[in-house]
Amino acid sequence: MGKKKVKDTDYLFISAYLRTRERNLLTAARMERMIDAPTLEDAAKVLSEIGYGEFSPSSDRELSTALANEREKLFQDLYRFVPDKAVVDVFKVKYDYHNIKTLLKAQAVGTDGTRLLLDAGRVEAERLARAVKEGDYDLLPAELAQAAREALEVLSATGDPQLSDFVLDRAYYREMRQAAQATGSTFLEEYVAAAIDAANLRSAVRTLRMKKSGDFLRKVLFEGGAVKTASILSAALGGSVEELYRSTFLRAAAEAGMEAVRSGGSLTAFEKLCDDAVTAAAGKAKGVPFGVEAVIGYLVAKEIEFTAVRIIMSSRMAGIEGDTIRERLREAYV
Numbered sequence: 001m002g003k004k005k006v007k008d009t010d011y012l013f014i015s016a017y018l019r020t021r022e023r024n025l026l027t028a029a030r031m032e033r034m035i036d037a038p039t040l041e042d043a044a045k046v047l048s049e050i051g052y053g054e055f056s057p058s059s060d061r062e063l064s065t066a067l068a069n070e071r072e073k074l075f076q077d078l079y080r081f082v083p084d085k086a087v088v089d090v091f092k093v094k095y096d097y098h099n100i101k102t103l104l105k106a107q108a109v110g111t112d113g114t115r116l117l118l119d120a121g122r123v124e125a126e127r128l129a130r131a132v133k134e135g136d137y138d139l140l141p142a143e144l145a146q147a148a149r150e151a152l153e154v155l156s157a158t159g160d161p162q163l164s165d166f167v168l169d170r171a172y173y174r175e176m177r178q179a180a181q182a183t184g185s186t187f188l189e190e191y192v193a194a195a196i197d198a199a200n201l202r203s204a205v206r207t208l209r210m211k212k213s214g215d216f217l218r219k220v221l222f223e224g225g226a227v228k229t230a231s232i233l234s235a236a237l238g239g240s241v242e243e244l245y246r247s248t249f250l251r252a253a254a255e256a257g258m259e260a261v262r263s264g265g266s267l268t269a270f271e272k273l274c275d276d277a278v279t280a281a282a283g284k285a286k287g288v289p290f291g292v293e294a295v296i297g298y299l300v301a302k303e304i305e306f307t308a309v310r311i312i313m314s315s316r317m318a319g320i321e322g323d324t325i326r327e328r329l330r331e332a333y334v
Contacts, residue, residue: 033046061115071306090180096122100168107132143174192224201245202257205257205267208241253274279304304332
């Protein structure tokens with residue numbers, strides 16, 4: 001697939017538009033206000049101030065619906081103005097794969113997974129549900145259909161949803177990489193490579209933590225990162241993971257991950273460092289006055305925001321203390 005010629009000047013209008021929208025992102029200070037707010041309603045008011053409208057969920061399902069509506073508004077908004085819709089599609093791919101995972105697992109145990117679907121992918125959730133229910137994967141784009149068939153075969157043969165997830169994750173990162181390459185944006189390709197690098201480091205640390213074999217690790221590593229899979233495998237088996245990542249943006253995460261492997265402690269800090277490192281990689285977009293980088297940076301910022309809103313609001317509903325909520329939050333983009 002040939003690369004498109006990306007001209008920064010094509011993005012003059014939307015870059016200016018998004019720079020003004022960035023003022024309404026959920027900053028660290030606004031997160032603190034939500035955590036410290038006396039009531040759930042007061043926490044929701046912070047979101048109303050930054051464009052969430054009447055945002056007052058009182059249950060997990062209402063929260064999911066409210067966030068789904070905000071996500072749909074975001075994608076529709078960007079689709080209207082972005083010169084190349086494929087840039088937005090790179091960020092929609094994951095919802096297709098989330099939905100396929102959800103549907104296959106629900107089907108395997110005889111439950112209805114449709115209420116857990118996120119209608120934010122390239123393929124309508126309803127069409128995905130029909131494809132899985134009827135076993136008619138020709139309703140889906142070729143790559144997604146092939147991945148769904150393979151995942152179903154693995155799930156039927158092994159009964160292990162983790163193994164079918166690996167099949168889908170591999171296809172997800174492959175599609176994400178191909179979609180990024182098709183846009184012709186080097187910055188977007190580098191961002192996707194950073195996401196793959198973080199995913200692979202997670203796989204290496206979890207594999208070592210579970211004392212699984214090298215063969216197992218080989219199956220759960222994804223091609224496309226800056227750090228080659230052969231190097232990761234060799235480092236994991238040879239006890240040199242920290243050394244491998246020492247000169248990369250994942251240095252701190254690798255050190256925390258290996259410390260957790262040695263001590264048997266929690267992986268929470270490690271997971272957070274992985275996510276924050278990828279956010280920092282996307283944060284380079286802030287230094288670019290106009291261009292596709294502005295769109296990518298804004299999409300990353302909103303994804304972080306939606307995750308933060310879910311963590312804070314669901315934690316407040318459950319009566320979880322502020323310090324525990326703070327431990328779970330990722331670094332804000334702004």
